[in-house]
């Protein structure tokens with residue numbers, strides 16, 4: 001194997017490659033664009049495009065594509081070759097600045113939530129020079145934003161980039177007040193920990209539910225699940241280990257900083273964590289990671305499941321979005337400092353996050369919505385659907401002492417005064433013990449744990465960035481104009497923030513039933529499902545937030561509301577249809593065949609002698625027959641609801657219908673079928689069991 005440092009980034013047109021291949025002036029101009037968001041001169045674009053093409057062609061590449069992130073949540077690409085005819089018989093490989101900067105994929109087949117009707121059917125992709133071009137499948141991929149001709153964002157990257165600009169601007173205002181003259185750039189950093197399941201392809205192929213929906217819609221609970229907790233951080237099986245190795249290598253070539261690979265809580269569940277990077281790069285890289293996970297799996301006879309809940313009764317998969325702010329001078333703004341001055345600065349950023357999460361909890365919940373993730377957040381696992389913040393006891397006590405002007409340190413007998421006192425350093429250990437919190441402070445960053453494993457990390461980060469930026473802007477407005485002593489004003493501001501928003505802080509067990517009650521008393525939202533929470537996109541308060549900072553227009557938010565509702569209904573509909581097919585064409589026939597065998601056995605035995613005991617066969621046949629009748633009824637009931645859904649025109653009403661009626665019927669059908677599974681001869685059962693699947697990899 002090539003040494004890792006030599007391998008790393010070999011498929012990326014990164015800074016090092018640009019420096020080597022671009023004329024000095026072009027390199028400088030491009031760098032300006034990357035660093036400061038300046039627009040790129042067309043002549044410069046031509047030179048860059050040509051250098052990119054030469055570099056790619058040397059690596060055997062023949063095609064290029066604008067790689068973008070439509071509202072489907074995954075990535076899209078349309079390949080064009082570099083060939084350009086010079087006469088009847090000859091072609092050359094060409095790639096112009098124009099082709100680099102702008103593409104025109106047909107937008108009409110991507111979800112647009114009404115944007116298409118109101119505006120133009122055509123869309124265009126625009127190069128995002130802040131994310132490097134790379135080679136995938138022998139194709140040069142240009143990371144791009146995707147917009148309609150009216151300028152509306154049809155993708156997930158555009159709002160994210162806008163939100164990054166907003167938070168940069170507001171954080172810089174605050175830092176200036178603290179005298180950080182040398183800070184010219186503030187960026188949000190993200191490290192997404194990605195969970196996934198790895199199963200044998202042979203089993204996967206036998207399960208229409210996995211093939212069509214990514215999750216099992218039937219399947220009795222296996223005798224052993226994850227209760228022994230013997231999988232978490234357990235020894236990695238050779239087959240999985242070989243997979244992880246190859247995955248790491250593929251990701252390293254793409255410049256993805258894949259760092260940690262380990263087994264997760266559930267059998268067959270694993271996790272990959274990269275080293276954090278700037279948010280939009282982290283987002284692109286997470287998309288690439290998910291894609292590579294699937295691709296590499298197929299080379300190993302495996303299938304990688306990214307669904308949030310592939311198996312009932314077994315932990316689902318999420319994504320932990322570690323988020324912080326850092327400056328070009330190397331400061332992490334969520335890291336408590338050594339001096340009173342640094343601490344005051346830390347506290348203001350900390351309070352901004354607390355306030356933002358409290359004020360925009362509904363929007364944060366909506367940013368991780370989806371039919372798949374509902375099974376985690378609404379169920380009794382992973383973080384609950386209620387958004388709250390874990391700070392750890394020490395930090396919570398410090399905030400309380402600030403709020404109440406009480407002493408916080410018994411040894412020093414002192415009252416914590418902003419700008420005067422230094423805070424104690426908290427070791428990471430004391431801040432990272434709570435695994436149930438949806439939004440946890442982990443020493444120098446916040447970990448948002450509500451994200452679903454299959455989702456783009458774009459939406460939640462767009463919301464965090466904008467919400468925190470908004471609070472920072474209000475803090476800056478106050479501090480820039482307030483009369484009197486700066487530290488006094490700061491103290492006042494922080495006390496007010498704590499007082500008004502401490503309700504969002506919860507250090508206890510998020511799975512506890514009493515928390516639901518307590519949260520209700522505190523006035524916190526508990527939005528269990530997607531139809532319940534996506535309304536946040538049309539809530540005037542949120543519309544005001546995003547339009548004020550120009551992250552979304554009102555139209556873009558309306559569109560998203562519609563897309564998420566529609567998507568939810570479509571997913572549940574596909575699941576229901578898959579269940580109906582499986583139940584009718586596989587389960588019911590299997591059960592009938594087994595019943596026949598039981599009946600035949602009774603007849604055979606009785607023919608030999610009426611004295612032979614047939615109790616087992618008769619009783620089993622009786623039970624199975626009544627359950628089969630129930631199964632048949634459950635099928636009909638589900639079918640009736642699926643048919644009924646076709647008559648509902650309103651998107652919201654439809655989503656609620658799927659949630660309240662169709663999902664309930666699906667559950668009933670599943671329960672009956674799962675009971676039958678445990679009574680039916682395994683050789684009759686038409687697909688592998690949950691146990692077979694999750695314990696299959698050796």
Ligand code: ADP
Pocket residue numbers: 189190191192193260273274275276277320322323324325332432444445
């Ligand atoms: P865990 O205990 O949750 O596994 P780790 O310390 O391994 O936590 O870190 C998890 C993720 O957090 C990694 O992807 C890491 O790169 C990321 N991370 C660390 N520091 C920061 C930061 N300042 N900003 C964003 N992400 C960070």
Ligand code: MG
Pocket residue numbers: 193320447
């Ligand atoms: Mg974590």
